[in-house]
Amino acid sequence: MNPTATAALLRDTFREAMARKIFWGLFGLSTLLILFFLFVLKIDIVEGATATISLFGKTGGTADVDRLVRGVYGFVAVFLYTWGMFLAVFASAGLTPAILEPGRIELLLSKPVGRTHILLGRYAGNVLVVTANTVFLVLGVWIIFGLKTHLWPPGFLLTIPITIFVFAVLLAVVVLVGVLWESTALSVMIPVALMILSPILAQERIMMKLLSSEWSRRLWRALYFALPKIFDLGTSTLNAIRDRSYSFFDPLWTSALFGAVMLAAALAVFLKRDY
Amino acid sequence: MPSPAIETEALTKVFRSRAFPSGALREVRAVNALSIQVPAGETFGLLGPNGAGKTTFVKMLLSSVHPTSGRARLFGRDARLPESRRPVGYLPENHRFPTYFTGAGMLDFYASLSGLPAPLRRARIPELLSRVGLDGWGNIRIGKYSKGMLQRLGLAQALIHSPALLILDEPSDGVDPVGRRHIREILSELERNGVTVLLNSHLLAEVELFCRRVAILRKGSVALEGEVKALTAGKGYRLTASDIPDNLRAHLASAASAVSARNGLVSFQFPGRPEVNSAVDSLRAAGCEIDSLIPTTSTLEDVFVQTIEGNPAHS
Numbered sequence: 001m002n003p004t005a006t007a008a009l010l011r012d013t014f015r016e017a018m019a020r021k022i023f024w025g026l027f028g029l030s031t032l033l034i035l036f037f038l039f040v041l042k043i044d045i046v047e048g049a050t051a052t053i054s055l056f057g058k059t060g061g062t063a064d065v066d067r068l069v070r071g072v073y074g075f076v077a078v079f080l081y082t083w084g085m086f087l088a089v090f091a092s093a094g095l096t097p098a099i100l101e102p103g104r105i106e107l108l109l110s111k112p113v114g115r116t117h118i119l120l121g122r123y124a125g126n127v128l129v130v131t132a133n134t135v136f137l138v139l140g141v142w143i144i145f146g147l148k149t150h151l152w153p154p155g156f157l158l159t160i161p162i163t164i165f166v167f168a169v170l171l172a173v174v175v176l177v178g179v180l181w182e183s184t185a186l187s188v189m190i191p192v193a194l195m196i197l198s199p200i201l202a203q204e205r206i207m208m209k210l211l212s213s214e215w216s217r218r219l220w221r222a223l224y225f226a227l228p229k230i231f232d233l234g235t236s237t238l239n240a241i242r243d244r245s246y247s248f249f250d251p252l253w254t255s256a257l258f259g260a261v262m263l264a265a266a267l268a269v270f271l272k273r274d275y
Numbered sequence: 276m277p278s279p280a281i282e283t284e285a286l287t288k289v290f291r292s293r294a295f296p297s298g299a300l301r302e303v304r305a306v307n308a309l310s311i312q313v314p315a316g317e318t319f320g321l322l323g324p325n326g327a328g329k330t331t332f333v334k335m336l337l338s339s340v341h342p343t344s345g346r347a348r349l350f351g352r353d354a355r356l357p358e359s360r361r362p363v364g365y366l367p368e369n370h371r372f373p374t375y376f377t378g379a380g381m382l383d384f385y386a387s388l389s390g391l392p393a394p395l396r397r398a399r400i401p402e403l404l405s406r407v408g409l410d411g412w413g414n415i416r417i418g419k420y421s422k423g424m425l426q427r428l429g430l431a432q433a434l435i436h437s438p439a440l441l442i443l444d445e446p447s448d449g450v451d452p453v454g455r456r457h458i459r460e461i462l463s464e465l466e467r468n469g470v471t472v473l474l475n476s477h478l479l480a481e482v483e484l485f486c487r488r489v490a491i492l493r494k495g496s497v498a499l500e501g502e503v504k505a506l507t508a509g510k511g512y513r514l515t516a517s518d519i520p521d522n523l524r525a526h527l528a529s530a531a532s533a534v535s536a537r538n539g540l541v542s543f544q545f546p547g548r549p550e551v552n553s554a555v556d557s558l559r560a561a562g563c564e565i566d567s568l569i570p571t572t573s574t575l576e577d578v579f580v581q582t583i584e585g586n587p588a589h590s
Binding site for chain 2: 112
């Protein structure tokens with residue numbers, strides 16, 4: 001693989017994300033959240049363990065500092081998992097179909113760069129755009145709260161790799177839908193459907209009681225195993241932030257497998273197609 | 276002996292699709308067993324009506340369309356390998372350059388994909404912008420460029436890595452006559468420097484002026500291939516005379532390939548020397564005035580039309 005070409009493909013994705021205001025939109029939202037915590041939310045530590053909290057200058061009483069910090073981190077993590085992820089998918093959905101436009105793809109393919117290189121370059125560039133924003137938001141909030149409360153719980157930093165991982169899995173779906181149908185709308189709908197389905201599928205105990213037939217239970221389990229476990233990963237991250245027991249292993253490898261299959265399928269379609 | 280710049284052997288592309296809702300298989304043979312060889316350093320024109328398979332052929336050379344059968348080679352390397360495209364510059368028809376680029380940014384991107392190192396890119400970009408007449412436009416977003424300017428920028432993009440083979444699909448499309456001449460000058464300079472040029476254009480006069488050899492495609496196959504000079508030279512004689520009796524006029528018209536009358540003068544187009552000599556004899560015997568007799572060469576357009584319409588002389 002030619003490193004000059006790889007760098008160009010990554011830069012191009014960043015440039016397009018900026019031109020489409022994707023990068024700036026996510027960056028602006030993250031900055032607003034950081035500014036909110038920096039200037040609006042004031043925390044005064046009282047005797048090291050409790051704090052008085054004031055919002056827009058209005059004091060809201062005292063709270064346990066550790067609980068407060070973990071609560072805020074939990075809020076940021078949930079925000080990233082829900083709205084942040086949705087915005088990232090929504091914003092990224094057009095980036096793959098864009099390079100497949102007639103008049104653009106022919107020129108890309110005429111260069112001494114393989115098709116796998118082109119698609120993975122765009123995929124990696126897209127992940128980097130979201131990585132930059134996630135790191136900025138999570139590190140920004142962590143540093144602000146660390147400086148204000150002198151507490152630096154590392155669990156919150158897990159939000160960075162887990163958010164990027166979940167986005168990378170969903171982006172594999174976006175890319176597959178993009179190369180299959182070249183449709184931005186479908187590229188949003190399918191990953192969002194997976195996000196909505198994930199917490200429902202995760203209610204295994206309840207569903208096993210509700211489902212009457214064995215085949216429907218099997219189908220449920222198969223779907224739960226095959227589809228990305230966004231909800232489980234989110235729950236584990238929250239548990240890590242709250243210092244409770246957590247396990248990433250199963251949801252991580254099954255979701256990684258799903259993402260790898262999606263990406264491999266996208267590459268297979270892209271390699272075979274005529275443009 | 277050096278490898279040809281382009282070499283195809285029985286290159287074929289069949290597009291298959293299923294009709295909805297019947298599910299019947301539909302096949303379109305866009306390119307049919309095309310075997311073409313373009314030696315290095317040659318200027319080669321690819322002609323044909325819409326749907327003749329020109330663009331599909333070019334896309335197969337550049338691997339954006341996969342051949343159904345046959346093979347293509349660029350400078351002796353299998354055209355399916357990305358590395359085979361390193362010495363190739365390409366300007367597609369109906370290109371769509373991303374509008375978030377500036378002119379210089381766009382050249383930098385495509386030069387990087389061709390593996391050009393940064394110092395070389397920095398040197399080449401202003402040089403090429405100047406060469407295609409876009410001085411001072413490098414830092415302006417290409418969304419603001421006119422169609423002709425985009426075409427010039429596209430040409431600069433194709434030339435940025437100093438290719439040994441240049442494939443141009445309608446390079447003068449949307450360019451004004453001065454710009455067209457400028458592009459022709461650039462291409463002539465490239466030809467002098469030994470660059471192979473494959474020109475796919477509807478502007479036959481442009482192809483005739485620039486290309487040494489042409490192939491005319493019809494329904495995916497080569498209908499005619501040869502040197503432009505050979506195809507357009509020595510094609511007949513135009514004899515113009517006046518006061519021709521009707522019966523003689525009818526007799527001459529039967530031997531002529533075309534007849535036209537203007538201001539009392541009648542012009543006959545004869546395909547060869549025997550026909551024109553016989554016509555001169557007949558006219559002089561009848562006491563007619565011969566106004567002029569000139570050898571004519573057919574234009575590439577004549578050749579093209581005759582080939583596409585199935586004139587046996589060219590098929």
